[in-house]
Amino acid sequence: MAVRKDATIKQVEQTVLEMDPTDPPLTVFGVFLDDSPWLSCLGGGLDADTYFVTATARSVHFHQVKTRGIGQRPGDLVYSFDRDETARRMGTVRRRLLWSSFPFALPGHDEPTRMNVRLAWRKEFARFTADLDKAAARR
Incomplete structure (x- = not known):
């Protein structure tokens, strides 16, 4: 079980490689689904997905x-x-001091779901959005 971020990333990458060894992971980051990131930061949103x-x-x-x-x-x-479908499902990113957020249209949901990215994952999230922007520009 990973406690450090780099160990967590390695575990996630290994899980993805086991799914398809021909499609290695490029970027990993964490999100939480909670309408109140402040509550989550204070420890109140522990049941957030x-x-x-x-x-x-x-x-x-x-x-x-x-x-x-x-x-x-x-x-x-x-x-x-x-990746193309991901770009279509993802709304405009809002960058904040402690977290960034973006709406994402999940299957089975009537409205886009707010996804929050903590500051600790900002570098990885920036890489992810830049890669999606490049892919969208090539279309």
């Missing part, structure tokens, strides 16, 4: 986060989209 998002050259995968004690590791694969 959390996911590891992994981008590969062909796909974007959402794995449920499994928490045990103080560590986190990847759980079940919940959603998987090709």
